[in-house]
Amino acid sequence: xxxxxxxxxxxxxxxxxxxxxxxxxxxxxxxxxxxxxxxxxxxxxxxxxxxxxxxxxxxxxxxxxxxxxxxxxxxxxxxxxxxxxxxxxxxxxxxxxxxxxxxxxxxxxxxxxxxxxxxxxxxxxxxxxxxxxxxxxxxxxxxxxxxx
Amino acid sequence: xxxxxxxxxxxxxxxxxxxxxxxxxxxxxxxxxxxxxxxxxxxxxxxxxxxxxxxxxxxxxxxxxxxxxxxxxxxxxxxxxxxxxxxxxxxxxxxxxxxxxxxxxxxxxxxxxxxxxxxxxxxxxxxxxxxxxxxxxxxxxxxxxxxxxxxxxxxxxxxxxxxxxxxxxxxxxxxxxxxxxxxxxxxxxxxxxxxxxxxxxxxxxxxxxxxxxxxxxxxxxxxxxxxxx
Numbered sequence: 001x002x003x004x005x006x007x008x009x010x011x012x013x014x015x016x017x018x019x020x021x022x023x024x025x026x027x028x029x030x031x032x033x034x035x036x037x038x039x040x041x042x043x044x045x046x047x048x049x050x051x052x053x054x055x056x057x058x059x060x061x062x063x064x065x066x067x068x069x070x071x072x073x074x075x076x077x078x079x080x081x082x083x084x085x086x087x088x089x090x091x092x093x094x095x096x097x098x099x100x101x102x103x104x105x106x107x108x109x110x111x112x113x114x115x116x117x118x119x120x121x122x123x124x125x126x127x128x129x130x131x132x133x134x135x136x137x138x139x140x141x142x143x144x145x146x147x148x
Numbered sequence: 149x150x151x152x153x154x155x156x157x158x159x160x161x162x163x164x165x166x167x168x169x170x171x172x173x174x175x176x177x178x179x180x181x182x183x184x185x186x187x188x189x190x191x192x193x194x195x196x197x198x199x200x201x202x203x204x205x206x207x208x209x210x211x212x213x214x215x216x217x218x219x220x221x222x223x224x225x226x227x228x229x230x231x232x233x234x235x236x237x238x239x240x241x242x243x244x245x246x247x248x249x250x251x252x253x254x255x256x257x258x259x260x261x262x263x264x265x266x267x268x269x270x271x272x273x274x275x276x277x278x279x280x281x282x283x284x285x286x287x288x289x290x291x292x293x294x295x296x297x298x299x300x301x302x303x304x305x306x307x308x309x310x311x312x313x314x315x316x317x318x319x320x321x322x323x324x325x326x327x328x329x330x331x332x333x334x335x336x337x338x339x340x341x342x343x344x345x346x347x348x349x350x351x352x353x354x355x356x357x358x359x360x361x362x363x364x365x366x367x368x369x370x371x372x373x374x375x376x377x
Binding site for chain 1: 163193194220224225242243244245269270271272
C-alpha cells in the first residue's frame with residue numbers, strides 16, 4: 001500500500017446513531033414507493049404463513065437509514081476532488097416492525113489505483129446496521145473516490 | 149491441439165468487478181458457439197489469490213481456470229503470469245507505482261512472464277509512457293486486443309507491437325459477466341497449467357482473436373419531402 005494514512009483509522013467506529021424505530025406503516029409506504037407487491041411485506045396473515053413467520057421489510061429497506069450528521073466529517077480525504085463511487089449492501093437478518101435500528105460506521109479500507117483518468121484513492125466506509133437485540137441486519141459499504 | 153484462452157479477466161475478487169467466476173463459466177458455456185474459449189485467466193487487480201481453488205468449477209463447466217495478476221507500474225498496467233511466492237515476496241502487488249523494468253526482468257528471472265496490457269490506453273498504457281520515457285527492455289509481448297478498449301486504443305496497441313516487434317495477445321478485461329471471452333488468445337499448443345501458459349507465452353505460437361460482434365453500419369437517413377399545407 002503506498003497511499004499515506006494512519007493505520008489506526010481502519011476499523012475504529014467513529015459514529016453511532018440513535019436507534020430508529022421501524023413500523024409496519026413505514027415498510028408498507030416503502031413497498032408502495034418501489035411498487036413491491038409481495039404480501040409477506042405488508043399483509044400480516046400472508047406474512048405469518050411465509051418463510052419469516054411475520055412481516056419483514058424488503059431487503060433494500062436497509063438503505064433508507066441515514067448516517068449521522070457528522071458522518072462526512074470523519075471520512076479521510078485525499079486531494080480536492082472526489083465523488084460517491086457507489087454502495088455495496090450485504091443483507092444479514094430481516095428487519096421487522098418493532099425493530100430499532102442503529103448504525104455504526106468505521107473506515108473499512110483505503111487503497112490507491114490508477115486508471116484512464118489518472119490516480120485515484122478510494123475510501124470505503126462501512127456502516128453496520130444492528131437491531132435492538134444487537135443482531136446485525138445489514139452492512140452498507142460506501143465507496144468514495146478521491147482525486148489526489 | 150490448439151487452446152484459446154481469455155488472458156485478462158476480473159472476478160468479484162477485484163474491487164471493481166461484481167462478476168462471480170461461476171457466472172463467467174456458465175456464460176461461456178451458453179455462448180460457446182460465439183466465443184469458443186477453452187479457458188480464462190483471472191488477473192485480479194493488485195493481488196494474487198494463491199489459495200483460491202477453482203477445480204470444482206473447472207470440472208462442472210469443463211473450462212480451464214488459471215490464476216495470474218494485473219499489477220500497476222510506472223509504465224502502466226502489466227499482467228503477470230506464473231506468479232509464485234518469490235514474486236509476491238519481492239514485490240508489493242498493492243503498490244500502484246511498481247518499477248516496470250524490474251517487474252519484467254525479475255518476473256522472468258523467477259520463472260514467470262510479465263506482459264503490458266492495454267498499451268494504447270491513456271495514462272495506464274505503454275504508448276503514453278513511451279512518449280515521455282525510454283522504452284522498456286525485454287518486453288516479449290503486449291495486449292493488442294482488449295475488450296474494454298475505446299475507439300483507437302487497440303489500434304495504437306497494434307501499431308506499438310508492429311513498430312517495436314512485440315508479440316501480441318488478447319483478453320476481454322472483463323469486469324461484467326456478459327463481456328467474458330470477447331477477446332482472447334489462440335495458442336497452437338495445448339495448455340492445461342499455468343506452467344504451460346508461461347512456456348507458450350515465452351516461446352510458443354499464438355495470436356490474439358476477436359469475438360466481438362461486428363456493429364452494423366447505421367443506415368443513412370432518407371430525406372422526406374415535407375409538403376406545405
